[in-house]
Amino acid sequence: MAGKSLDGLSINLATVRKQWTFAEAVDACLRHGITAICPWRDQIADTGLKEAASIVRSNGVRLTGLCRGGFFPAPDAAGRATALDDNRRAVDEAAELGAACLVMVVGGLPAGSKDLPGARAQVVEGLAALMPHARAAGVPIAIEPLHPMYAADRACVNSLAQALDIAEAIGGPGIGAAIDVYHVWWEPSLAAQIARAGRMGAILAHHICDWLVPTRDLLNDRGMMGDGAIDLPGFRAMIEAAGFHGPQEVEIFSDHWWSRPGDEVLATCIERFRTVCRAAPSG
Amino acid sequence: MAGKSLDGLSINLATVRKQWTFAEAVDACLRHGITAICPWRDQIADTGLKEAASIVRSNGVRLTGLCRGGFFPAPDAAGRATALDDNRRAVDEAAELGAACLVMVVGGLPAGSKDLPGARAQVVEGLAALMPHARAAGVPIAIEPLHPMYAADRACVNSLAQALDIAEAIGGPGIGAAIDVYHVWWEPSLAAQIARAGRMGAILAHHICDWLVPTRDLLNDRGMMGDGAIDLPGFRAMIEAAGFHGPQEVEIFSDHWWSRPGDEVLATCIERFRTVCRAAPSG
Numbered sequence: 001m002a003g004k005s006l007d008g009l010s011i012n013l014a015t016v017r018k019q020w021t022f023a024e025a026v027d028a029c030l031r032h033g034i035t036a037i038c039p040w041r042d043q044i045a046d047t048g049l050k051e052a053a054s055i056v057r058s059n060g061v062r063l064t065g066l067c068r069g070g071f072f073p074a075p076d077a078a079g080r081a082t083a084l085d086d087n088r089r090a091v092d093e094a095a096e097l098g099a100a101c102l103v104m105v106v107g108g109l110p111a112g113s114k115d116l117p118g119a120r121a122q123v124v125e126g127l128a129a130l131m132p133h134a135r136a137a138g139v140p141i142a143i144e145p146l147h148p149m150y151a152a153d154r155a156c157v158n159s160l161a162q163a164l165d166i167a168e169a170i171g172g173p174g175i176g177a178a179i180d181v182y183h184v185w186w187e188p189s190l191a192a193q194i195a196r197a198g199r200m201g202a203i204l205a206h207h208i209c210d211w212l213v214p215t216r217d218l219l220n221d222r223g224m225m226g227d228g229a230i231d232l233p234g235f236r237a238m239i240e241a242a243g244f245h246g247p248q249e250v251e252i253f254s255d256h257w258w259s260r261p262g263d264e265v266l267a268t269c270i271e272r273f274r275t276v277c278r279a280a281p282s283g
Numbered sequence: 284m285a286g287k288s289l290d291g292l293s294i295n296l297a298t299v300r301k302q303w304t305f306a307e308a309v310d311a312c313l314r315h316g317i318t319a320i321c322p323w324r325d326q327i328a329d330t331g332l333k334e335a336a337s338i339v340r341s342n343g344v345r346l347t348g349l350c351r352g353g354f355f356p357a358p359d360a361a362g363r364a365t366a367l368d369d370n371r372r373a374v375d376e377a378a379e380l381g382a383a384c385l386v387m388v389v390g391g392l393p394a395g396s397k398d399l400p401g402a403r404a405q406v407v408e409g410l411a412a413l414m415p416h417a418r419a420a421g422v423p424i425a426i427e428p429l430h431p432m433y434a435a436d437r438a439c440v441n442s443l444a445q446a447l448d449i450a451e452a453i454g455g456p457g458i459g460a461a462i463d464v465y466h467v468w469w470e471p472s473l474a475a476q477i478a479r480a481g482r483m484g485a486i487l488a489h490h491i492c493d494w495l496v497p498t499r500d501l502l503n504d505r506g507m508m509g510d511g512a513i514d515l516p517g518f519r520a521m522i523e524a525a526g527f528h529g530p531q532e533v534e535i536f537s538d539h540w541w542s543r544p545g546d547e548v549l550a551t552c553i554e555r556f557r558t559v560c561r562a563a564p565s566g
Contacts, residue, residue: 114514116469149432151469152496152512162471186399186434188445213435215501229435231397 009273010036010064011266012207012251013043019262022047026055032266036247038065038103038205044093053096064249065142065178065205066090066099070155071107072126073119079110080122087130094139100246101142101204102134103178108153119156128170135174142178142204143167147186149218160184160193167202176202179239180251182209182222185230191238198242206239208232208277209252220253224268226276233280240279248277292556293319293347294549295490295534296326302545305330309338315549319530321348321386321488327376336379347532348425348461348488349373349382353438354390355409356402362393363405370413377422383529384425384487385417386461391436402439411453418457425461425487426450430469432501443467443476450485459485462522463534465492465505468513474521481525489522491515491560492535503536507551509559516563523562531560 011034013025020028022043029037044052044066056063069090074080094102106123109116127141134141145163146155157163163177177197184190197203210228215221225232236248250269257265294317296308303311305326312320327335327349339346352373357363377385389406392399410424417424428446429438440446446460460480467473480486493511498504508515519531533552540548 109512114512114517116512116514117474120471147432148430148469149498149501152494156469158469159471165471186431186439186441188403188442188448191400211435215432218432218498218501229392229397229399231399234397 180207
């Protein structure tokens with residue numbers, strides 16, 4: 001029963017990165033009845049790719065994504081080539097692990113630059129260059145728009161509208177968006193953009209957490225679902241109306257939750273998933 | 284000479300609010316050759332409206348705006364009526380002071396609400412209800428889109444595109460936008476939106492500061508021009524190409540700059556205005 005009812009829940013392993021190794025986190029998720037996860041590349045590297053893939057397969061765990069590729073902009077061509085190589089390796093790792101998509105945090109301004117349109121152009125160029133390899137490997141590329149407060153240093157794709165514009169500009173199959181409530185909940189045209197993403201078949205992942213008031217840190221003060229300002233049932237209803245019924249993936253960067261026992265974090269995720277994350281009835 | 288060359292500079296008095304009263308700030312600005320300011324209502328109230336208006340007139344000081352009206356959303360009709368009354372008083376104060384516009388920080392979610400579209404509807408309703416009074420008083424209303432990180436608690440208008448959509452929906456003269464580089468520098472369609480604002484005759488103010496990397500506080504870690512990631516000459520070039528040639532108004536919320544002597548802050552504003560804020564040559 002517990003396993004069945006948690007089919008719609010995935011845990012992004014950043015949520016418990018301070019508590020557990022990859023293997024420990026997989027064990028803990030399974031113990032709680034959670035069978036879908038999204039690991040980070042550094043967690044996989046610490047375990048070793050082959051060992052990690054073996055853990056995934058032997059436990060029948062489903063990967064809703066692999067975090068992350070991206071960080072395309074660089075001050076010079078050599079830097080951009082290095083970034084592209086690393087992204088190709090990320091694609092290979094996602095393929096080896098059977099991840100549903102490779103999540104892209106595209107990168108911000110190159111060091112010393114104030115040219116945001118230029119950085120954005122580099123992102124489009126980098127993604128376009130990566131796509132043949134990603135398509136050959138069968139790994140969908142999920143552009144994750146990040147909150148505008150990360151435009152300078154983490155990602156210069158800052159709205160779902162912009163991510164979809166890029167996916168359309170690159171064209172073809174295998175490119176879409178990872179939609180994280182934290183990053184786009186404020187977007188004025190959110191409803192229209194989610195519907196558009198659905199029509200494009202471009203919803204590759206749905207990440208959840210909450211926006212705390214006040215937010216004390218730009219990076220590591222994200223909230224547990226239900227503790228903040230985001231209408232999660234309304235958001236999920238838009239996602240499902242757009243045709244995406246994959247798991248809701250809990251991704252919480254939080255000094256608070258990283259300080260709690262991992263089992264408490266997972267139990268809280270499950271309780272909140274059951275009580276505050278269901279899609280609101282339509283109409 | 285100094286006075287002449289500083290015609291394009293205005294100081295929003297939030298920048299020196301911890302150092303000086305309104306009267307002291309006016310004296311200091313004049314001492315530095317700065318003749319345009321934008322005070323806040325609490326600073327005016329502390330001085331007394333009539334006394335403040337007298338200080339403005341007797342010194343020939345130009346007000347590029349009055350900060351701020353707004354905060355329209357409320358949990359109930361009585362709260363919204365109270366907000367509207369307060370906004371009418373803000374209009375009257377702006378008229379008495381001869382301010383070029385009343386800057387609107389529109390407000391976020393009502394207490395306990397997660398209904399962002401609902402809050403946005405309340406903002407449009409409040410602004411529409413205010414406009415007859417503002418037009419009768421001859422006070423232009425400047426909607427200030429605030430950075431999306433303030434959507435929950437300060438302003439649910441979070442892009443220039445959204446502010447212009449609202450101005451268009453309300454229609455008629457006397458409503459436009461205050462464009463602050465800090466809040467909209469990340470906007471993917473920024474160039475198009477500034478050009479659109481120019482065509483609408485809707486650019487009522489141009490605020491400047493900078494986006495620091497890292498940013499340590501969501502509210503009070505804004506940067507001095509030149510210390511951050513924003514292409515200020517490029518931004519100003521778009522503003523001027525759109526037909527706005529009014530002063531650049533320095534508005535910096537910063538625990539750092541509030542801890543410095545006021546004269547040092549003003550001297551730094553002047554030096555940076557002269558060295559890093561000129562419009563980039565076109566073409």
